[in-house]
Amino acid sequence: MRFISETSSDGVRERIFHLGEVPGVLWTADGAAGTRPLVLIGHGGGRHKRAPGPLALARRFVTECDYAVVAVDAPGHGDRPRHVEYDRLATENQARAEAGEELGPLIAGFHALVARQTVPEWRAALDAVQALPYVGPGPVGYWGVSLGCGLGVPFVAAEPRVRAAVLGLGGASASAEVASRITVPVEFLLQWDDERVPRAAGLALFDALASARKTLHANPGKHGDLPATELDSSVRFFTRHLN
Amino acid sequence: MRFISETSSDGVRERIFHLGEVPGVLWTADGAAGTRPLVLIGHGGGRHKRAPGPLALARRFVTECDYAVVAVDAPGHGDRPRHVEYDRLATENQARAEAGEELGPLIAGFHALVARQTVPEWRAALDAVQALPYVGPGPVGYWGVSLGCGLGVPFVAAEPRVRAAVLGLGGASASAEVASRITVPVEFLLQWDDERVPRAAGLALFDALASARKTLHANPGKHGDLPATELDSSVRFFTRHLN
Numbered sequence: 001m002r003f004i005s006e007t008s009s010d011g012v013r014e015r016i017f018h019l020g021e022v023p024g025v026l027w028t029a030d031g032a033a034g035t036r037p038l039v040l041i042g043h044g045g046g047r048h049k050r051a052p053g054p055l056a057l058a059r060r061f062v063t064e065c066d067y068a069v070v071a072v073d074a075p076g077h078g079d080r081p082r083h084v085e086y087d088r089l090a091t092e093n094q095a096r097a098e099a100g101e102e103l104g105p106l107i108a109g110f111h112a113l114v115a116r117q118t119v120p121e122w123r124a125a126l127d128a129v130q131a132l133p134y135v136g137p138g139p140v141g142y143w144g145v146s147l148g149c150g151l152g153v154p155f156v157a158a159e160p161r162v163r164a165a166v167l168g169l170g171g172a173s174a175s176a177e178v179a180s181r182i183t184v185p186v187e188f189l190l191q192w193d194d195e196r197v198p199r200a201a202g203l204a205l206f207d208a209l210a211s212a213r214k215t216l217h218a219n220p221g222k223h224g225d226l227p228a229t230e231l232d233s234s235v236r237f238f239t240r241h242l243n
Numbered sequence: 244m245r246f247i248s249e250t251s252s253d254g255v256r257e258r259i260f261h262l263g264e265v266p267g268v269l270w271t272a273d274g275a276a277g278t279r280p281l282v283l284i285g286h287g288g289g290r291h292k293r294a295p296g297p298l299a300l301a302r303r304f305v306t307e308c309d310y311a312v313v314a315v316d317a318p319g320h321g322d323r324p325r326h327v328e329y330d331r332l333a334t335e336n337q338a339r340a341e342a343g344e345e346l347g348p349l350i351a352g353f354h355a356l357v358a359r360q361t362v363p364e365w366r367a368a369l370d371a372v373q374a375l376p377y378v379g380p381g382p383v384g385y386w387g388v389s390l391g392c393g394l395g396v397p398f399v400a401a402e403p404r405v406r407a408a409v410l411g412l413g414g415a416s417a418s419a420e421v422a423s424r425i426t427v428p429v430e431f432l433l434q435w436d437d438e439r440v441p442r443a444a445g446l447a448l449f450d451a452l453a454s455a456r457k458t459l460h461a462n463p464g465k466h467g468d469l470p471a472t473e474l475d476s477s478v479r480f481f482t483r484h485l486n
Contacts, residue, residue, distance in 0.1 A: 192450070192459075203446075206461070207435070215472075216435075216461035218449070229458075229483075240472075 001128040012062045019128050022121050023079040024072035025049050027058045028134055032068070035136025037242035038129060040122060040162075041071040042144025042152045048078025057143065057231060064235055067242070068135040072125050074151065075117055086114060104171050104201050111150030112175065118151045119158050126161060139242045143234060145169040145189055146196075146223065153205075157181040164241035166234045169194065169223060171201025172208055179208035186211045187237045189230055190218040197223065244371040255305045262371050265364050266322040267315035268292050270301045271377055275311070278379025280485035281372060283365060283405075284314040285387025285395045291321025300386065300474060307478055310485070311378040315368050317394065318360055329357060347414050347444050354393030355418065361394045362401050369404060382485045386477060388412040388432055389439075389466065396448075400424040407484035409477045412437065412466060414444025415451055422451035429454045430480045432473055433461040440466065 004016040004023075008030055015026045028036075039061050041054045049071040058069040076083035093106040129135050142165040144152035149170030156165045157178045165182070168189030172179070186209050190202040206216045219227050247259040247266075251273055258269045271279075282304050284297045292314040301312040319326035336349040372378050385408040387395035392413030399408045400421045408425070411432030415422070429452050433445040449459045462470050 190459075212463065213470075214463060215470075216433075216459065218459035218461070220455065220457060227456075227458075 001131075010059075010063075012059050017128075019072070019121075019125055021080070022072050022125070023049065024070060024125055026129055026132075026135075027062050027069040029062050029066055032066070032134040034134065035138045036066060036068055036134075037138045037141065037238070038068045038070065038126070038135055039141040039143055039238060039242075040126065040155075041069060042122075042142070042148030042155070043071060043074065043077070044145065045147035046077070047147075049073045050078070057234070060231065060235055061238070065239060065243075067141075067238070068129065068138075070125055070129050072121065074147065075114060086110075089113070103196075104198060108150065108171065108175055111147070111170075112154065112178075115151050115154040119155050122155050123159055126159070130161075139163045141165065141238045141242050142167075143238075145226070149205075150175065153182065154178050156184065156186075164238060166237060167205075168202070168217075169197060169226070170205055171197045172204035176204060176208040179205055180210050183210050183212070185213040185237075185241050186215075187234065188214060188216045189226060190216060191223055191225060192218050192220045194223045244374075253302075253306075255302050260371075262315070262364075262368055264323070265315050265368065266292065267313060267368055269372055269375075269378075270305050270312040272305050272309055275309070275377040277377065278381045279309060279311055279377075280381045280384065280481070281311045281313065281369070281378055282384040282386055282481060282485075283369065283398075284312060285365075285385065285391030285398070286314060286317065286320065287388065288390035289320070290390075292316045293321070300477070303474065303478055304481070308482060308486075310384075310481070311372065311381075313368055313372050315364065317390065318357060329353075332356070346439075347441060351393065351414065351418055354390070354413075355397065355421075358394050358397035362398050365398050366402055369402070373404075382406045384408065384481045384485050385410075386481075388469070392448075393418065396425065397421050399427065399429075407481060409480060410448075411445070411460075412440060412469070413448055414440045415447035419447060419451040422448055423453050426453050426455070428456040428480075428484050429458075430477065431457060431459045432469060433459060434466055434468060435461050435463045436468075437466045 002018045006015045011030050013030050017024050043054050054071050061067040061069045073080045097103045140161040142162050146169040149167045153175045156162050164185045166187045188206045245261045249258045254273050256273050260267050297314050304310040304312045316323045340346045373380050383404040385405050389412040392410045396418045399405050407428045409430045431449045
């Protein structure tokens with residue numbers, strides 16, 4: 001783990017790091033010392049580890065909960081080079097969708113493929129970050145919607161350190177079997193008029209989660225219209241399950 | 244409006260009243276003076292105005308929000324005499340369901356019939372309670388699930404004083420058209436494994452609400468298993484919309 005830069009604003013310290021070839025960012029309170037809960041945020045498709053959404057959410061987890069928060073760039077995103085094979089597959093899927101094939105299963109298959117790479121990358125990020133004395137081996141939460149859900153479902157299913165997860169804006173297609181291995185509390189976000197994820201696919205993914213404590217929050221609006229009240233709810237959700 | 248009794252415990256004053264033939268209960272903080280938000284709670288089927296659920300919720304609205312809360316017995320419930328015609332219809336519906344008819348539309352039709360009586364009764368209760376100097380003409384909220392949803396949907400659609408409503412554990416059947424006249428913010432509660440309301444009927448009722456700000460909260464469990472966290476959420480919901 002190699003630290004690239006360290007800055008601070010309004011009480012939140014931000015450290016950019018590289019872990020092998022994976023660029024990441026770690027947020028903690030200024031002067032944080034000792035073990036604390038850690039939330040891993042998975043960014044959306046075409047976004048990156050410091051996109052406005054993850055950044056705003058990370059600042060809230062730090063300032064309101066005193067958590068550590070970590071995010072890394074997904075392959076082909078942010079500060080990582082384009083990924084030739086994934087680009088080729090994405091183009092191919094686009095062509096197949098234009099030729100009339102159903103988009104949902106194509107996207108789900110693509111996410112499952114990428115997750116084979118990101119699950120070990122994210123586990124390595126947890127290892128590295130939790131080895132720092134101001135993060136430590138506390139409870140872990142995961143927050144990710146859209147691409148962050150497609151990659152998050154296999155991650156949460158595979159990683160026993162994750163004690164609670166916010167997921168959503170994703171559909172069942174290829175991930176229902178994986179979702180059925182998730183047993184930790186989940187808050188699942190669904191946009192009622194999602195133009196990218198069919199409503200039935202989102203409901204089916206919520207249904208597939210094996211968690212005894214799971215809650216579905218559905219709101220009107222399109223894929224990108226997640227209401228701000230849901231971020232308030234995410235903060236409360238982790239406060240209930242990680243503290 | 245005739246007051247029958249007045250008691251107080253732990254800072255919450257409870258007044259039992261009769262309004263014509265309708266028995267009701269009003270909760271306020273001890274020493275409440277001046278106008279405040281008012282929540283009307285609609286109780287469930289076979290329950291009554293002071294059942295444990297409404298009572299606990301009313302106490303929270305009073306102690307945490309300083310609201311006034313009112314509940315009245317539905318026809319044939321609590322301190323009201325049995326209602327011969329409704330009893331006859333309920334028995335008839337039961338027989339039709341046992342003979343194979345779908346229960347949902349029968350229940351919905353029954354609720355629509357009863358609502359013709361309860362909507363004016365509840366509006367009269369608002370009139371009477373808001374005429375009291377320690378309640379006054381503040382914003383009004385409605386909370387009701389199950390029977391409280393079946394009767395609540397027509398009430399919320401008809402009563403412009405209601406600014407926000409928590410509804411749920413009810414299905415679309417006969418009320419979708421009425422629901423499409425509701426435009427105030429709604430928090431809609433659905434039990435994912437509801438043995439009385441088919442999941443699709445609950446989702447259809449949420450879908451039918453015309454409110455731009457509506458949110459669906461779905462949780463695992465049966466009709467009676469509403470998690471306590473949803474009551475916390477109801478308190479926050481009214482705090483956002485009535486304060």
